[in-house]
Amino acid sequence: MAKLVGNAIFGQSGGPTSVINASAAGVITEALKTDCIPKIYGAANGIRGILEEKFYDMTQEDPEELELLKTTPSSALGSVRYKLADPDKDPTDYNRLLEVFKKYDIRYFFYNGGNDSMDTCNKVSKFMQKAGYDCRVIGVPKTIDNDLYATDHCPGYGSAAKYVATATMEIYHDARVYDTPLICIVEVMGRNAGWLTAATALASYKGCGPDLIYLPELVFDMDKFIEDVRKVYEKNNGKVLIAVSEGIKDKNGKYISEYGSDLAKEKDSFGHAQLGGTAQVLANIVKKEFNCKTRHIEFSLLQRCAAHWASATDVEEAFTAGQKAVQFAVEGHTDYMVAYERTVKDGKYFCEYKLVDLADVANTEKKLPLEWITEDGTGLKQEFIDYVLPLIQGESKPPIVDGLPRFAKLKKVLAAK
């Protein structure tokens, strides 16, 4: 494969994670030391930054701050939820991208995100090929939802799982201190895939987790739920800890959050319902049913930005995924996403990096295998614990100044137009 010399641009897209900046650090630092990439740009707010010609010259950043990106939560360059049109129907955005790529001699495009972002990546890649513009496009996965197809797991998931499991263990201890009944419901992110909610089973595995776990992979039945709660309530003197996914739905496909909440009425620009309030709705229902104190706790943004308690394994893998994206592209690959492959040697977990077709990843969701859910539908089997445990190992250590994490501060010097 001929060596392709040209500039690179990197963008972050979709909901942030604790480690999406670790991938950014991987892409940027690797590009900076790659001869055939004279300049690496960081797109402000993903694809929109490219369309609007608003991107940062990453060669201007201090190496120390780029290193700090590894332990800085959220999307340092800004993110976006922007759905590109079908190029056959409306090529406006694509023509504009081509114009910008040509103007800045961009020959490498790295895009970090989830399903929707891989769809964007795929469409851009296909358009550039069709237009005969030589450009290598590699997607870098990211999502706390862990629902990307063709990768063993996703960067961001291990840290979110570690946080959710730890916080659930702590809540377990707090929620049972009084000698009076308390039904506590924690709500975990994950629109259609229960991977992250399932991570609360790690707390149960440690003897201090939820009694009942409800995943979006199964239909939620309110009557069964009440009976499930009643059994635990009677067995445990009224102490019940429940974990629910924000995305649980009844047999008619109606979100439980919609039962009482008006939050779900809004739609984001991808057409997904804005979820939230599931735990609150259920807490109100069990309060009426059991006439006892209830608490509903949403992990909200905390589960995707708690960099102070990220998984060191996740951080390292996310960083490496970024580096690999650059290396694969320089080697001549394009139109792929970097994916994780799990290998186990002598009982020890290893992560290897491979390429998977963007087209296969785009808009496909990987759900939790139903056979990992216990027969009663309210717990996880050992197979899931075995799957998730290696991903949460090690504690990421952001440098501490004044007792608080020191996060990266980028200069964000806009590239001259």
Add this chain to the structure above:
Amino acid sequence: MAKLVGNAIFGQSGGPTSVINASAAGVITEALKTDCIPKIYGAANGIRGILEEKFYDMTQEDPEELELLKTTPSSALGSVRYKLADPDKDPTDYNRLLEVFKKYDIRYFFYNGGNDSMDTCNKVSKFMQKAGYDCRVIGVPKTIDNDLYATDHCPGYGSAAKYVATATMEIYHDARVYDTPLICIVEVMGRNAGWLTAATALASYKGCGPDLIYLPELVFDMDKFIEDVRKVYEKNNGKVLIAVSEGIKDKNGKYISEYGSDLAKEKDSFGHAQLGGTAQVLANIVKKEFNCKTRHIEFSLLQRCAAHWASATDVEEAFTAGQKAVQFAVEGHTDYMVAYERTVKDGKYFCEYKLVDLADVANTEKKLPLEWITEDGTGLKQEFIDYVLPLIQGESKPPIVDGLPRFAKLKKVLAAK
């Protein structure tokens, strides 16, 4: 002072903290090595455990598990919210306590809690004195609210402040990734004192914190609030981060949470309103006013049980406060609470331990000094930062097994009746 030989009982009361078990570890391990205390009991659910003769023989516990209490959140023995009657009106409970104390030869009573618990402590102490029963009573402070009188700060506050500040820094990063407006409101515990909400100013001090902070020390004015938000909204392209105390009230003394929430209608057994929902109420109001996306995040139980990110300073001080309670009692002191005194030598912070009258502490609340609040009422001055910084130093290190904290598991062997 004559040496008093007899058994000791220790109880935990009120809302848990990340370090209340560190004080338990201090009391228990110190009592175990004290000659004149043959047995140390742990009351199940505080004063109620004593009344019901339900307490654990702490000599039966493994020393390793007692050591782990230092990094285990919440109240390992169980807590209680139980208000003792005025002994002149109804001495039933006091007579029962005396009966139990005599039966088990309890000569040392250590009680760990906040204002209400110190009131309990005080009443028990005075009753025992009046009854001529020789018993030494020492209170150990505890509250994330930091509102106890006569102590520089309270065990539990430093850890809660460190968690709240860190989580706020992380939320700041997450809540500004999109190029669209977002008003994000975080809600912090603190019924009448704004100490913990003020800790979000640490995040602002680090350049990634709330634009606006509302404390219960000041009357909350909805019109001024909307105008405050508007100014930030216009200056920051619609990115606004707000921290509010759960306990903010309008000029008529009405909780803001009551504006839209029904949660505040309930009362707990101390007559305090059950708060919650303040951020949610305000998010709904600003959503209507600014017609933009909003988020409301309650730190809920997480802020008082996040032992994985406790302040090492707080843990050590809380442990020492427990040890000191035993030492002071053995020396002959009674009817006191252990308090912290801050000293600064060569610019370095030190914590010393003193005794303060229980009567002075009981039911008095220490509010944040008004002169530490900025003139516009929405921020904290450097004086507050200087006060709080030493309290959040160091990261507590719970032992990690399988990537998760290993918390103490007590046997809880009930004392033979």
